[in-house]
Structures are given as structure tokens and as C-alpha cells.
Amino acid sequence: MTQIAQQLDAVRQALRKAEAAAGRPAGSVGLVAVSKTFPPEALRAAYAAGQRAFGENYVQELVDKTAALADLDIEWHFIGPLQSNKTRPVAERAHWVHSIDRLKIAQRLSDQRPEHLPPLQVCLQVNVSGEASKSGCVPDEVLALARGVAPLPRLELRGLMCIPEPTEDEARLASQFAILSALACTLRAAGLAVDTLSMGMSADMTLAVAEGATLVRVGSAIFGARHYPGQ
Ligand SMILES: *Cc1c(COP(=O)(O)O)cnc(C)c1O
Numbered sequence: 001m002t003q004i005a006q007q008l009d010a011v012r013q014a015l016r017k018a019e020a021a022a023g024r025p026a027g028s029v030g031l032v033a034v035s036k037t038f039p040p041e042a043l044r045a046a047y048a049a050g051q052r053a054f055g056e057n058y059v060q061e062l063v064d065k066t067a068a069l070a071d072l073d074i075e076w077h078f079i080g081p082l083q084s085n086k087t088r089p090v091a092e093r094a095h096w097v098h099s100i101d102r103l104k105i106a107q108r109l110s111d112q113r114p115e116h117l118p119p120l121q122v123c124l125q126v127n128v129s130g131e132a133s134k135s136g137c138v139p140d141e142v143l144a145l146a147r148g149v150a151p152l153p154r155l156e157l158r159g160l161m162c163i164p165e166p167t168e169d170e171a172r173l174a175s176q177f178a179i180l181s182a183l184a185c186t187l188r189a190a191g192l193a194v195d196t197l198s199m200g201m202s203a204d205m206t207l208a209v210a211e212g213a214t215l216v217r218v219g220s221a222i223f224g225a226r227h228y229p230g231q
Pocket of ligand 1: 203
């Protein structure tokens with residue numbers, strides 16, 4: 001087994017354990033392997049070990065890797081901040097976008113989604129920590145944004161996504177995940193059929209599953225530490 005296959009296996013086991021601990025059915029939480037900064041060969045290794053959903057943060061990397069890996073049946077998740085002048089390549093390539101934080105971006109993605117592809121599956125990113133530097137809409141705006149996104153013809157609103165504060169304080173993390181979970185209930189009570197809570201990364205996956213995550217986004221625990229150019 002390659003190192004990536006071994007690490008992927010360990011993440012899957014941790015996920016099964018977290019599901020069991022939370023009293024949730026095995027397999028109820030999906031795993032998005034976050035491959036940002038890693039080369040196509042790393043994704044091939046994970047794919048060979050059965051992984052199908054991959055997450056990318058940067059538009060250029062999505063463009064490059066979808067081209068380099070066009071022979072594989074990958075489900076591409078775009079999870080990074082999205083500027084309005086960069087929506088087209090994402091609309092043309094991704095299966096999912098987790099990081100919608102304003103209506104304008106959603107409208108552009110819907111307008112640019114090619115007719116021959118199924119609707120783009122989208123989550124609204126919510127700033128649950130209140131940090132000024134964080135992307136995401138504020139919790140008070142989520143319902144209005146969801147009502148604007150839901151009718152867009154080429155998008156399917158699936159749920160909510162968050163990145164909590166970078167802290168090891170488990171109670172704080174849990175309370176921020178719980179905010180996302182409660183907001184999803186608010187949307188459902190308003191008649192919006194959302195089924196996805198995208199939350200939990202390498203360090204806090206178990207907590208996120210306990211708070212109701214249905215998709216975790218795990219990078220370094222699968223692929224190792226990231227090295228950014230120039231650092
Ligand atoms: C990088 C990233 C992840 C994965 O983080 P790890 O700590 O490496 O698991 C998940 N979600 C988003 C939005 C990211 O940018």
C-alpha cells in the first residue's frame with residue numbers, strides 16, 4: 001500500500017468510529033479528500049484506493065487537475081473562496097461548490113453551468129466563528145441567501161458549509177458546528193430541502209460528525225503536510 005492509501009484507510013476508520021460514537025449509521029458521512037497543493041499523482045494514489053470525491057481550493061488547480069485526471073471518474077468539489085470573475089471555469093468543471101457566500105456568485109454559476117451537465121450541487125458557506133477575516137455569510141443572512149439560491153435553475157441547493165475558528169478548544173468548535181446544524185434546521189423549517197452539512201477537517205472531523213456533519217473535508221491527514229510556494 002502507498003502511504004496515501006494507508007493514511008486514507010486510517011481516515012476512513014476514524015470516520016467509521018466517529019459515526020459509531022455519534023450513534024449514526026456506518027457510511028452516513030461522506031469523505032471529500034482535499035487535494036489542494038498536491039500533484040495529480042497524489043490524487044491517483046487515493047483514487048486507486050477507492051476515493052472518488054476530491055476537494056480543491058484554487059481555480060487554477062481545479063483547471064489543471066481536471067485536465068490531468070480526465071481519464072478518472074472523479075467527483076470534484078470546489079471548496080475555496082470564489083471571485084466573480086473566476087466562476088466560469090468552476091461552473092464548467094465542478095460537481096459541487098461548497099463556498100457560496102453571496103447571491104451574485106450563485107447567479108453567475110447558474111448562468112454559466114453548461115446545459116449538458118447536471119445542476120451544480122451547492123452549499124452556502126457560513127461564518128460561524130464571527131472572525132472578521134473569515135469568508136462566508138453571517139448566520140443572520142443565511143435564510144435570505146438560501147431563498148435566493150434555491151430557485152436558480154442550474155444549481156441545486158444542498159446545504160451549508162463552515163470552517164470554524166482555528167482553535168483546539170473542543171467546546172468552542174462544537175458550538176460553532178452546532179450553529180451550522182441549527183441553521184440547516186431553520187432552512188428545513190422554511191421549506192428548503194437541504195440534506196448536507198459540510199464541516200470537519202483533519203483535526204476536528206470527529207467533533208463535526210458528532211454535531212451532524214454529512215460531508216467531512218479532509219486534506220493533510222490523507223495527503224500529508226502542505227507546502228505552499230514561497231514558504
Ligand atoms: C484545506 C481545507 C480543508 C482541509 O484541511 P486539513 O486540515 O488539511 O484537513 C478543508 N476545507 C477547506 C475549506 C480547506 O481550505
